[in-house]
Amino acid sequence: MKTRLLLVLLGLFAFLSGESHAQTWPTRPIQIVVSFGAGGTADILARIIGDKLSRALGQPVVIDNRPGAGGNVGAAAVARAAPDGYTLLMSGSPTHSVGPYLFKNLSYDPMRDVPPIAMVAVAPNLLVVKSSLPVKSVKDLVELARAKPGTVTFSSAGIGTSGYLAAELLKAKAGLDISHVPYKSGPEAVTGVISGNVTFIFFTLPSLLPQVESGQLRALAIASANRSPLVPNVPTITEAGFPGFDVIAWFALFAPRGTPAPVVARLSAEIKKIVAMDDVREKMAKLGAEPKYLSPEGVTDFVAAEAPTWRTLLKDMKPAGK
Numbered sequence: 001m002k003t004r005l006l007l008v009l010l011g012l013f014a015f016l017s018g019e020s021h022a023q024t025w026p027t028r029p030i031q032i033v034v035s036f037g038a039g040g041t042a043d044i045l046a047r048i049i050g051d052k053l054s055r056a057l058g059q060p061v062v063i064d065n066r067p068g069a070g071g072n073v074g075a076a077a078v079a080r081a082a083p084d085g086y087t088l089l090m091s092g093s094p095t096h097s098v099g100p101y102l103f104k105n106l107s108y109d110p111m112r113d114v115p116p117i118a119m120v121a122v123a124p125n126l127l128v129v130k131s132s133l134p135v136k137s138v139k140d141l142v143e144l145a146r147a148k149p150g151t152v153t154f155s156s157a158g159i160g161t162s163g164y165l166a167a168e169l170l171k172a173k174a175g176l177d178i179s180h181v182p183y184k185s186g187p188e189a190v191t192g193v194i195s196g197n198v199t200f201i202f203f204t205l206p207s208l209l210p211q212v213e214s215g216q217l218r219a220l221a222i223a224s225a226n227r228s229p230l231v232p233n234v235p236t237i238t239e240a241g242f243p244g245f246d247v248i249a250w251f252a253l254f255a256p257r258g259t260p261a262p263v264v265a266r267l268s269a270e271i272k273k274i275v276a277m278d279d280v281r282e283k284m285a286k287l288g289a290e291p292k293y294l295s296p297e298g299v300t301d302f303v304a305a306e307a308p309t310w311r312t313l314l315k316d317m318k319p320a321g322k
Contacts, residue, residue: 033077033088034089072094075091075095092250092252100307115254120292131216145174149176153179253267276293
């Protein structure tokens with residue numbers, strides 16, 4: 001009986017402490033750790049959301065890029081951070097849906113140790129090659145890979161990213177002998193294609209649009225189920241002959257386990273407002289991203305539904321570069 005009473009009192013104390021913290025929070029700058037490199041879609045979205053959060057909360061929001069290991073460097077750092085509402089994570093499927101099935105020795109459990117605050121956006125992946133490469137369609141790329149097995153390469157921002165998964169899925173569906181070249185960040189992986197060091201990349205549309213529009217890169221196909229209004233003349237992978245191809249990237253904010261519930265609720269409510277703002281939706285649309293708010297429970301359900309799909313695909317694909 002005494003033990004039960006003690007537990008109740010401890011729980012009440014924790015709740016009251018969280019309420020007290022939430023009433024004074026925030027009193028200093030908030031840090032958003034981006035688990036991918038500067039200039040990538042996650043980074044761009046973090047800066048859009050961070051700017052609005054700063055205005056809503058009355059404190060600076062600082063972006064800290066910590067790329068590496070498919071997003072796990074940044075996510076692990078946030079898992080170790082104090083759960084006080086001052087350190088957040090911008091990430092998505094690489095760390096929370098895919099990572100547990102790719103990396104067997106993770107130092108943290110993504111959904112348990114860095115649970116969600118809110119989803120902010122989704123973005124399709126674009127398949128591109130260097131413009132000077134004599135490849136103008138998915139068919140051409142597949143024929144090149146089959147004619148020269150083992151020589152065609154693809155880059156990514158790391159194993160487990162949506163672009164990596166899209167390339168592995170194409171590899172499996174077309175039966176190709178191609179190699180993965182991982183980079184520390186998405187922009188570096190894109191540069192690898194522009195420089196000619198790598199044959200192709202699947203990467204999020206927002207990050208590739210400038211290079212496609214400038215003529216440095218040629219878009220072959222989009223990896224989503226439907227075409228994008230930003231590149232309406234670019235066919236889907238399904239249209240190119242590989243049915244059921246739909247690989248999108250999603251982005252959400254997370255916080256260390258134990259962050260006071262009132263703080264998480266406040267952040268989630270603010271993000272819901274931000275994602276609905278006309279100027280934010282316009283900025284995202286110009287980038288090729290679609291605003292998409294989900295609550296902490298909604299993100300949890302989303303991951304629970306998505307993760308088994310990737311587990312099955314990864315098992316069947318025998319991914320390269322592991």
